[in-house]
Amino acid sequence: MSQNPNGLFALTRRRIIGTGAAAVTLLVHELALSAPSVRRRVMGVRPQPDGLPTQSFTGDQAPRGAPDWSGGPGKARFRIDGLAKVTGQKIYARDFRAADMPGWPRNPPERMAMILRATNPGRVFTGLDLSALAGAQAQPLTVITQTPLGDYSGPQRDLASLNLQLPFSMAGADGVSQLLVPVGSAPQFFGQPVAILIFADASAYRRAKRALQFQPGVVRSGGLPPPPAQPWAQAYSPVTTLTRFDADGVAPFSQVQVGVESDPYQPDSTAQPFNSRARELRQRINATLQTQSAQLLQLGGTYSTQVLDPMFMEPEAGLAWLDRSGTGTLHLVLGTQATNGDAGNSLALFSKDCPVQVGTIVLNSCYPGGGFGGRDVSTFPPLLAVTAALADGPVRIAQDRYEQFQGGLKQLASHITQRITVDAKTGKFLAFGSQQVLPAGGQNNYSQFVAMLAAYCGLSGYDISQAYVDAAAQPSTGVVAGSMRGFGGPQASFAVETLVDEVAVALKRDPIALRELNALQQGDRTITGAPLEQPMRLHEICRRARTHALWREREAVKRRKAREGIRYGVGFALANQAYGTGKDGVMAEVALSPDGHLAVRTNCVDMGNGSATTLAISTAGWLGRNAQDVVMGDVGGFNALDLHTTYGGSWSDPRWTASFAMSSSACLTAFHQVHVTEQASRVLFEAGLLPAAAALWEVPLASLPGKTRWVRGQLEAPGLKPLPLAALAARAQQAGLPTAVMVHGLYEAAWVSATYAMPASPALQLPIDGLSLRLGGAAEWTPVLRRDVVPPKPEAGLYGRSLYAPSGVLVAVEIGPKDFEPRVVAVELMVDAGKVLQPDLLLGQAQGGVAMGIGYALLENLPLEAGGAGDGRWNLDRYHVALSADVPLGRLNITTLASDEPTAKGIAEAVLCPIAPAIGNAIAHATGVRFRALPITAADLERALG
Numbered sequence: 001m002s003q004n005p006n007g008l009f010a011l012t013r014r015r016i017i018g019t020g021a022a023a024v025t026l027l028v029h030e031l032a033l034s035a036p037s038v039r040r041r042v043m044g045v046r047p048q049p050d051g052l053p054t055q056s057f058t059g060d061q062a063p064r065g066a067p068d069w070s071g072g073p074g075k076a077r078f079r080i081d082g083l084a085k086v087t088g089q090k091i092y093a094r095d096f097r098a099a100d101m102p103g104w105p106r107n108p109p110e111r112m113a114m115i116l117r118a119t120n121p122g123r124v125f126t127g128l129d130l131s132a133l134a135g136a137q138a139q140p141l142t143v144i145t146q147t148p149l150g151d152y153s154g155p156q157r158d159l160a161s162l163n164l165q166l167p168f169s170m171a172g173a174d175g176v177s178q179l180l181v182p183v184g185s186a187p188q189f190f191g192q193p194v195a196i197l198i199f200a201d202a203s204a205y206r207r208a209k210r211a212l213q214f215q216p217g218v219v220r221s222g223g224l225p226p227p228p229a230q231p232w233a234q235a236y237s238p239v240t241t242l243t244r245f246d247a248d249g250v251a252p253f254s255q256v257q258v259g260v261e262s263d264p265y266q267p268d269s270t271a272q273p274f275n276s277r278a279r280e281l282r283q284r285i286n287a288t289l290q291t292q293s294a295q296l297l298q299l300g301g302t303y304s305t306q307v308l309d310p311m312f313m314e315p316e317a318g319l320a321w322l323d324r325s326g327t328g329t330l331h332l333v334l335g336t337q338a339t340n341g342d343a344g345n346s347l348a349l350f351s352k353d354c355p356v357q358v359g360t361i362v363l364n365s366c367y368p369g370g371g372f373g374g375r376d377v378s379t380f381p382p383l384l385a386v387t388a389a390l391a392d393g394p395v396r397i398a399q400d401r402y403e404q405f406q407g408g409l410k411q412l413a414s415h416i417t418q419r420i421t422v423d424a425k426t427g428k429f430l431a432f433g434s435q436q437v438l439p440a441g442g443q444n445n446y447s448q449f450v451a452m453l454a455a456y457c458g459l460s461g462y463d464i465s466q467a468y469v470d471a472a473a474q475p476s477t478g479v480v481a482g483s484m485r486g487f488g489g490p491q492a493s494f495a496v497e498t499l500v501d502e503v504a505v506a507l508k509r510d511p512i513a514l515r516e517l518n519a520l521q522q523g524d525r526t527i528t529g530a531p532l533e534q535p536m537r538l539h540e541i542c543r544r545a546r547t548h549a550l551w552r553e554r555e556a557v558k559r560r561k562a563r564e565g566i567r568y569g570v571g572f573a574l575a576n577q578a579y580g581t582g583k584d585g586v587m588a589e590v591a592l593s594p595d596g597h598l599a600v601r602t603n604c605v606d607m608g609n610g611s612a613t614t615l616a617i618s619t620a621g622w623l624g625r626n627a628q629d630v631v632m633g634d635v636g637g638f639n640a641l642d643l644h645t646t647y648g649g650s651w652s653d654p655r656w657t658a659s660f661a662m663s664s665s666a667c668l669t670a671f672h673q674v675h676v677t678e679q680a681s682r683v684l685f686e687a688g689l690l691p692a693a694a695a696l697w698e699v700p701l702a703s704l705p706g707k708t709r710w711v712r713g714q715l716e717a718p719g720l721k722p723l724p725l726a727a728l729a730a731r732a733q734q735a736g737l738p739t740a741v742m743v744h745g746l747y748e749a750a751w752v753s754a755t756y757a758m759p760a761s762p763a764l765q766l767p768i769d770g771l772s773l774r775l776g777g778a779a780e781w782t783p784v785l786r787r788d789v790v791p792p793k794p795e796a797g798l799y800g801r802s803l804y805a806p807s808g809v810l811v812a813v814e815i816g817p818k819d820f821e822p823r824v825v826a827v828e829l830m831v832d833a834g835k836v837l838q839p840d841l842l843l844g845q846a847q848g849g850v851a852m853g854i855g856y857a858l859l860e861n862l863p864l865e866a867g868g869a870g871d872g873r874w875n876l877d878r879y880h881v882a883l884s885a886d887v888p889l890g891r892l893n894i895t896t897l898a899s900d901e902p903t904a905k906g907i908a909e910a911v912l913c914p915i916a917p918a919i920g921n922a923i924a925h926a927t928g929v930r931f932r933a934l935p936i937t938a939a940d941l942e943r944a945l946g
Helices: 082-086 132-136 202-212 276-290 339-348 380-390 401-407 447-456 489-507 511-518 538-547 554-563 611-617 636-641 669-697 725-735 794-798 839-859 908-912 915-927 938-945
Strands: 022-030 040-045 111-117 125-128 142-145 156-158 193-199 219-221 239-245 257-261 296-305 317-323 329-335 360-366 395-398 414-423 429-439 466-474 567-578 584-592 598-602 629-631 709-711 714-716 738-747 753-756 764-766 770-775 782-784 787-790 804-815 822-831 892-896
Touching: 111 202, 111 401, 125 193, 132 202, 142 380, 193 202, 193 380, 239 276, 239 447, 276 296, 276 414, 276 429, 276 466, 296 489, 317 380, 329 339, 329 380, 339 360, 339 380, 380 395, 414 489, 429 447, 429 489, 447 466, 447 489, 489 511, 489 567, 489 908, 489 915, 511 538, 511 567, 538 567, 538 804, 538 822, 554 567, 554 804, 554 915, 567 908, 567 915, 584 636, 584 669, 584 725, 598 611, 598 669, 611 629, 611 669, 636 738, 636 770, 669 725, 669 738, 669 764, 669 770, 714 725, 725 738, 804 908, 804 915, 822 839, 822 908, 822 915, 839 892, 839 908, 839 915, 915 938
Parallel strands: 022 360, 111 395, 142 156, 329 360, 429 466, 598 629, 822 892
Antiparallel strands: 022 040, 111 193, 125 219, 142 193, 239 257, 239 466, 296 414, 317 329, 317 395, 414 429, 567 804, 584 598, 584 738, 709 714, 738 770, 753 764, 753 787, 770 782, 804 822
């Protein structure tokens, strides 16, 4: 490690193929507010010991909290970022220009770039027609294409000559990774970029955009492409197969089989190994599903959901500049959900054979303006990076809403064929089979992982002893689809919850009572074998719903409304949605300055869900006050933990962890990130502040544990003078005690735990797997190697997910006598959120889930391929999201179940998943007609009822 002339430490980048090491520097600007100066921080990534690809990480910062945002220890009056947002300060990437960036050149001026996209993947891309720009006086400075344009005489650059290394998420159905469409090839999907045009300034860009946007002849196309080398459905779509069979006396877990098979519809396929025991059990399940008997009810069908756009507030935008001095520093200004992924992928684009050398990434990370999965492995950052690499100065790309619809990630559609066998007398669910096909886009993104989670959710919250679920993401020529809005859970929930309602109607049983009879309980196992060790509240939710007036009075209200010509119905749906990913690596730093100023640093990003505020109040339990500052997404700084994730490593290595970092999601904060923030606060208190207090009180340290408490910002103990936090901080700084603590946690069915030696206090056994301390007066971090580690159970890797936030919802729907327009008129949502950290934030997240669910069920619809968003003409005049008039704000009630659990739960997907099926079930109750496809529109109802 060397020091540069600015006094910042930087790692020299080395990329050596084979057994060499790799290193990279990631510098991070914290663009919290539009301030006169921007603090700078260096993010280094340690070389991997075996020459594997380097992990790359990055960071950003939440706006400094307004002085009065805090509502006292552990509470908030309003969001820590609220004042900056409502007063319009610069916090989004769209807000910034090159002139705002310290150290960026002013000459040449900021360039503007436009991305041209394909609208016809069925035809070969033959070139561009930019003749409309001649009269507009807006010729591009440079045209960037994948391969040279033979008939274009202006300045151009091609990407083929750069030997770019594209991430896995850009692999198409044929396995070929493409950023831009090569001339002479067919696009892989609607909306795939074909060219990037760089203009001298914003004025020229605007003139060019007016001349080119919506003009079909700009991107020229020719003949038909050759047939694909392999079938679409086999290209990047492994099938997740889950089987449960616990009816023959063998322990439940040993009978849960998880495997991969090439094609679930070809049971004799041997293209990939599949557990023979699982195959045998599936045959027995199919036999049960096909048994004809008066004692059994057999039901099934195909259920479909549509493509969605995430519709986050800010369309993607960014700035970039490649400083070509030295080894090359690429500066990026982005709103990102995947800080480590976007920075790492941007760096990895430029291989050692690339003529454009990039040795350092500087990520100026901004608030993303909403994420919902729509910015996770987005195609936008690599487009920005290569544009900067070929521009002559700073360059800006700012998509409008049309362009965001055309190029932004979408939710996967679904077609789910399922069948259930029920004991007609008792109502018990006996067997279940589901085959899920989720049409994805033309590039991989997270498609197969979305299908995997849809499979995990295939049984919803039910205990069915014989069950299997197959799930596959199916490539298409649609706009790239990914992990957004529930990551597969909403698709599966709509299918299974609709089927359960159909069973209740067929048996003439109360739909909620039927669910309660079959709901999972504590001690049961999910379809992946995960043991449900936490209290399960599904039965309680069902009981609450059955006794609610909205349900009890539904028939009487239905009759009364019918006299007014209004069709009225009430529906219910249950969800047992998981949160986390199953192997979650998270981290946090808590630091205390000599004057008592408290700051939190974390690897996560606040996507509008209130993560920054939640983490700021999470220090209060151990440190007596909320943090004044929160730095978000700052994964790179956590190299001070001295951890690695080398493939094949083991927990016997005190520096190894199974998962270091991940993208942010709305469900990870309350349980995962709060945990590591609290653990860092705990270590700071027990190893730093408590020894400082003992010294100030002149008492033995051993006499204090369990005797102290925080009262109005001061530490008190019986018979001793209260000590303010500032006095403790100053003493810890003076005595060289820990004043900043960095921890890493790994959750895989349980927190990995270990013992850590402390410099001036007894060793601590902690539910973390990595620890580093910064002592008072020291500038460097000191990693503390763990010992006596308790790793995850070996079978935990098969669970997939192991944390659940049960929920249920009652929805009332009215359908007018003339317009057939379904309207949601009441919502009663019940959710087990565990320990509620900040009620306002939980309420806001739940309300957002309800609004999204209403849009999903009734309003939002986007064709996947032809006629869809890829044509570049979609905006909010055609794509209808839920507005305030669509949400029954006056009759929207959210009940969080009282809980004595010590931790909170991630509820983001939990409150979304049951909404759409409950609406569908309410419409069925109102009309007697069952709809198995979303959205359910007025036109659908008119056809069925008119």
